[in-house]
Amino acid sequence: MSLKSTIYxxxxxxxxxxxxxxxxxxxxxxxxxxxxxxxxxxxxVFDSQKEYxxxxxxxxxxSAVSLRNxxxxxxxxxxGEDGMGGIALEAAQDYYAVTRKLEPNTIVETGVCNGVSTLxxxxxxxxxxxxxxxxxxxPFRADESLAEFRQETFDxxxxxxxxxxxxxxWIIPTELRSHWDLIIGKSQKELPKLITELESVxxxxxxxxxxYPCMMFEYELAYEWLSDSGMILSDDITWNDAFDVFxxxxxxxxxxxxxxxxxxxxxxx
Numbered sequence: 001m002s003l004k005s006t007i008y009x010x011x012x013x014x015x016x017x018x019x020x021x022x023x024x025x026x027x028x029x030x031x032x033x034x035x036x037x038x039x040x041x042x043x044x045v046f047d048s049q050k051e052y053x054x055x056x057x058x059x060x061x062x063s064a065v066s067l068r069n070x071x072x073x074x075x076x077x078x079x080g081e082d083g084m085g086g087i088a089l090e091a092a093q094d095y096y097a098v099t100r101k102l103e104p105n106t107i108v109e110t111g112v113c114n115g116v117s118t119l120x121x122x123x124x125x126x127x128x129x130x131x132x133x134x135x136x137x138x139p140f141r142a143d144e145s146l147a148e149f150r151q152e153t154f155d156x157x158x159x160x161x162x163x164x165x166x167x168x169x170w171i172i173p174t175e176l177r178s179h180w181d182l183i184i185g186k187s188q189k190e191l192p193k194l195i196t197e198l199e200s201v202x203x204x205x206x207x208x209x210x211x212y213p214c215m216m217f218e219y220e221l222a223y224e225w226l227s228d229s230g231m232i233l234s235d236d237i238t239w240n241d242a243f244d245v246f247x248x249x250x251x252x253x254x255x256x257x258x259x260x261x262x263x264x265x266x267x268x269x
Contacts, residue, residue: 033259034258034259037255037256037257037258037259038094038257038258040255040256041094041255041256041257041263044253044255045098045101045231045263046097046101051101052097055096055097055100055101056093056096056097058096058100058127059092059093059096059097059120059123060093062123088116089116090258091117091235091257091258091261092116092117092119092120093120094257094261095117095120095121095124095205095233096120096121096123096124097124098203098231098233098263099120099121099124099125099128099131099203100124100127100128102202102203102229102230102231103128103130103131104131104202104203104230105130105131105132105202106131106132106134106198106200106201106202106203107121107125107131107132107133107134107201107202107203107204107205108133108134108135108136108191108194108195108198108201108203108204108205108222109121109133109134109135109136109204109205109207110135110136110137110187110191110205110206110207110208110218111136111137111187111205111206111207111208111209111235112135112136112137112139112168112169112182113137113139113160113161113162113168113207114162114168114169114170114171115168115169115170115171115172116171117205117207118133118135118169118172118180119169119171119172119176121133121203121205122172122176122177122179122180123176125176125179126176126179131179131202132179132180132181133179133180133181134180134181134183134194134198135168135169135180135181135182135183136183136184136185136186136187136190136191136194136208137168137169137182137183137184137208138153138184138185138186138187138208138209139162139167139168139184140157140160140161140162141161141162141163141164141166142161142162142163142164143164144161153186153209153211154209154210154211154214156210156211156239157209157210158210167182168182168184169182186208186209187208187209187214187217187218188209188214188217191217191218191221192221195221195222195225196225198225199225200225200226200227200230201222201225201226201227201230202226202227202229202230202231203230203231203232203233204218204222204226204230204231204232204233205232205233205234205235206218206219206222206232206233206234206235207234207235207236210235210236210239210240211239211240212240212241212242215234215239215240215242215243215246216242216245216246219232219234219242219243219246219250219264220246223246223250223252223264223266226266228266230265230266231263231264231265232252232263232264232265233257233261233262233263234261234262234263234264235260235261236260236261237256237260237261237262238259238260243262246264247262247264250264251267252264252265252266252267253265253266253267
């Protein structure tokens with residue numbers, strides 16, 4: 001049972017209708033705002049809504065459907081938790097569409113977890129017939145102490161975990177792994193080495209440690225090495241004000257896929 005459900009069940013019977021109505025009201029407002037942000041994102045990045053819908057249709061009806069469902073079932077069986085312990089499928093669909101649109105040669109991702117977004121990007125690479133994904137992950141496994149892991153990373157780590165006996169991106173099928181390099185370690189240590197070796201990045205995806213210092217560090221490094229036509233995607237931008245500060249200071253072209261996911265492009269685009 002989720003925390004939300006646990007709290008709801010603990011409420012007095014007389015308060016449950018009030019809580020339910022309040023939640024639905026806030027949820028509807030949030031959905032409306034996110035829909036508006038997503039429409040702006042589509043208008044700024046794609047030639048038309050039709051173009052985006054075509055990529056979304058590929059993601060929804062392609063081979064990813066069975067892979068997602070099998071991975072979700074396995075994850076739930078092992079952990080007893082709902083979801084994938086990582087990015088939402090709606091966001092993964094957007095990542096797929098962006099990768100299809102930009103056709104990037106070099107993609108860097110920080111934060112893999114179970115591999116939903118990684119899978120989306122690799123499926124797009126396969127469809128593009130070009131590109132390579134380099135992922136950096138410092139995994140938290142379900143049998144580890146969250147308190148101890150937070151001491152090694154940051155106090156507000158959310159707790160997204162992979163199964164005890166698996167590696168980051170364990171849902172990625174063998175046929176997609178030839179276009180993927182996985183580096184185990186913290187992005188603060190591994191990203192500078194990787195990005196200087198690559199010399200240029202066409203698509204950068206932040207989904208690792210969502211602390212202000214780490215996010216600013218990754219934004220600065222990725223933006224410095226971003227190709228003129230490249231893009232930065234960042235999950236969990238509401239955890240702190242790193243995204244707002246960076247976009248204000250650096251002044252890139254930027255927007256949001258939703259209230260919690262942002263994107264940036266160089267002003268030359």
